[in-house]
Amino acid sequence: MxxxxxxxxxxxxxxxxxxxxxxxxxxxxxxxxxxxxxxxxxxxxxxxxxxxxxxxxxxxxxxxxxxxxxxxxxxxxxxxxxxxxxxxxxxxxxxxxxxxxxxxxxxxxxxxxxxxxxxxxxxxxxxxxxxxxxxxxxxDINDNAPQFLDGPYVVTVPEMSPADTSVIQVTATDGDDPSYGNNARLLYSLLQGQPYFSVEPKTGVIRMASGMDRETADQYFVIIQAQDMVGQAEALSATATVTIYLSDVNDNPPKFQQELYSMSISEEAPVGTTVGRVSAEDADVGENAAMNYSIEGDSLDFFDIITDNETQEGIILLKKRVDYESKRRHSIQAKVVNRHTDERFLEAEPFEDKTIVKIDVEDADEPPVFTLENYVMEIAEEAVSGSVVGMVTARDPDNDDSPVRYSIVQGMHFNRLFSIDEHNGTILTTQPLDREIASWHNITVTATETRNPEMISEATVYIQVLDVNDHAPEFPKYYETFVCENAVSGQLIQSISAVDKDDSPQGHHFHFSLAQEAASNSSFTVKDNQDNTAGIFTAKSGFSRQEEFAFFLPIIILDNGTPPLTSTNTLTVTVCDCDTEVKIVYCRYRAFMYAMGLSTEALVAVLACILILLGTNPFPR
CATH class of the missing domain: 2.60.40.60 (Cadherins)
Structure with a gap:
């Protein structure tokens, strides 16, 4: 190379x-x-x-x-x-x-x-x-100032955060050469925001001081500066604005605005009436300011309190009607607590407050008050007109204690069976009563203030008519009794019972027997079954329709009332010619035709026609 x-x-x-x-x-x-x-x-x-x-x-x-x-x-x-x-x-x-x-x-x-x-x-x-x-x-020369590309900054941090809590990190950039000298070496500082906030010079991390209270100030404008050349005299700089909001924590208890509240309520106000409102203030906001109210004291049974979720006020309601004459002033203690608490601040102070509420009861003209809402009385039937049934009592609850006038509004029947003394409330009969017609009577009695006729109250009186044994027992129905001519002695021909219109608390018990004048010379006997029934038996064998078409037995029935009553009921026994058993239809019409004087052939013809109409073949093969 x-x-x-x-x-x-x-x-x-x-x-x-x-x-x-x-x-x-x-x-x-x-x-x-x-x-x-x-x-x-x-x-x-x-x-x-x-x-x-x-x-x-x-x-x-x-x-x-x-x-x-x-x-x-x-x-x-x-x-x-x-x-x-x-x-x-x-x-x-x-x-x-x-x-x-x-x-x-x-x-x-x-x-x-x-x-x-x-x-x-x-x-x-x-x-x-x-x-x-x-x-x-x-x-390179230092010809580029730092820049905050992401500013302005907005951040939220909880109030009361510990000291040195990190709020945000801001970062500036510098276009100069970071590898040559200090042209691009940045230094951060605060121009505005002390002493609540500080910034780390090299990193740009903003930290908060301790004990910052949102209720004192909830918004801060911090100005942060970035200088190149490590802050030397020739350094270029840039600034950015950081808006810091403090979010709320529940660090404030609710406080009542008054130590004593005075209210009033009419004694005639219905249950559920709003008595008044109490108000507590909480420096916190949102759910941290949500409150719950409660009440304490001797009048807890009369009043209740609920929270108005929109205004955060305590609404005192009437829970039970008050009475001016019984108690003219009630005193309760209202208590308010935060609905949501923060454990960090509970030790510093109790997150509740109390206040006294005095409630005066206002007098109102009230209608008379009966001693009972409903009265139950008794009277024996057949009592003479003008008999005392009972007495109702009402009084004016107001201080003036106005006299009361009584009257009957209506009864169960159109005819007036009762009257009342308008001065003392005594109820009387106007005529004898019959339990068998009506055992109960319901009447409405009114009490009216004489000084103010508009003040009226009502009470219901239930009158029971007590039974008297004034009805003798009797057969419950008409018995059709037949006996065959070939009947033998001791044969049961009829079972009977009895009814009584009277009412027996112990239950009815009837005794059956033949009248004495018929018992000595009778073709029949009566056997009492001791269960309110009796059997009629034949006392001889063989009967003759031609000799005696019918027998009339006087039956005596005795009840167990006080005093006991008896009645004589006649049982008609018709003699019928039959083979082995009594054919009721045949005997009934045979007796009818015999009574009409018809012959045997005529009786047979009529009977055949009746059986044909009934769908029965009178002459089976």
Whole structure:
């Protein structure tokens, strides 16, 4: 590889250096040169590193000199310059090899130029040196100020953050050469923002001081400066604005605006009425200012409190109706706490506050109050007209205690069964009552203030009519009883029971028997089953329809009321001619025709017609 090639590579990587430290015609060889240098016979170029400082404004500025070691100072060599900027930016003295720059250069646009040098003989016009490539480097000056390309900056950091918390890192850039001197070495400082913020000089990291309170100031404008030349006197600088917002943390407890609230509520106000509002302030914002209210005290049963989520006020509501005559003033303690807490600040102070609320009850003209909402009374049926049923009582709850007048609004029936004494509330009957017609009566009684007839209240009176044993037992229905002519003694021909319109608390119990006048000479007997039923049995064998068509048995039924009542019920037993069992339809119509005086043939014909109408074949094969 020839010397010019080595030179080009070295100039690109580091800076240009001459191929030889001394010219070929120096006379005496340098004994300190390596052996290869002593053996070199090829001539070459000799020059110093070439630099030109940017931004020079002179017409021609000397850069350096190219020189061949064959130069004899006789003017025989001609130097020629080619490559980037030759003749336009750079010029060369063809006799001396001196290079000049003809215009102002900007390193930031082009940091170096690659050129080629050639030396020729003026006599022969032939090269005496091979063409060689070299570099002219543009030397940097501090002509570029730093720039904040990302500014202005906006950042948010929580208030009360610890000291030296990193807020943001700002970075400036400088177009000068970072590898040459201090032109691009930056130094950061704060022009505005102390003592709340500081900046690391080399990194541009902004840090905050301790105890910064959003409630004192929630926005800061910090001006940061970047200087090159490490802040020396000739340094260029730039500034950027950093807007720093402090975000809220829950570091403030709620506080009531008043130590005592006074309110009032009418005693006639319904449950759910708003009594008033209490208000607490919290310097925090958003969810950190959300509050929950509660109440304490002896009147907890009468009042409740809820939070208005829009205004963060406490709304006191009536939970139970108040009474002026019972208690004219209530006192409660309202308590407010933050809905969301931050454990870091709980130890510093309690995040709650309390206040006293005095609530006066306003008097209102109230209607009379009955001692009971509903009255239940009893009276025995058949009680004479004017009998006392019971008494209702009402009073005016107001202080003036107005007299009360009583009246009956309506009853269950159109006819008035009851009356009331308008002065003392005594309820009377106007006629005897029958439990079997109605066992309960419901009436509405009103009480009206005499001084203010608009004040009226009502109460319901339920009147039960108590049973009296005034109804004797009887058959529940008409019994059709038949006995065959060929019946034998002891045959059951009928089962009977009884009903009673009266009400028996212990349950009805009936006793059945034949009347005494029929018991001694009767063809039938009655057997009491002791379960409110009885059986009618034949007392002889054989009956004759021609001799006695029907028997009339007087049955005595005894109840268990107080006093006991009895009744005599007649059971008709019709004699029927039949083979083995009683055919009810046949016997019923046979008895009817017999009673009408018809013959046996007529009876058979009529009966056949009836059976045909009923869909029954009277003459089966």
């Amino acid at each position: 020839n010397c010019s090639t080595w030179l080009s590579l070295i100039l690109v990587l580091v800076q240009p250096w001459p191929c030889s430290t001394s010219p070929r015609n120096s006379g005496t060889p340098n004994t300190e040169q390596p052996v290869t240098a002593l053996r070199r016979v090829k001539r070459g170029w000799v020059w110093e590193p070439l630099y030109v400082t940017e931004e020079q404004t002179a017409t021609e500025v000397y850069v350096g000199q190219l020189k061949s070691d064959l130069e004899k100072q006789d003017g025989n060599l001609k130097y020629i310059l080619t490559g980037e900027g030759a003749e336009t930016i750079f010029s060369i003295n063809e006799y001396s090899g001196k290079i000049y720059v003809k215009q102002k250069l900007d390193r930031e646009k082009k940091p170096f130029y690659v050129l080629r040098a050639q030396a020729i003989s003026r006599k022969t016009q032939l090269p005496v040196e091979p063409e060689s490539e070299f570099i002219i480097k543009v030397r």
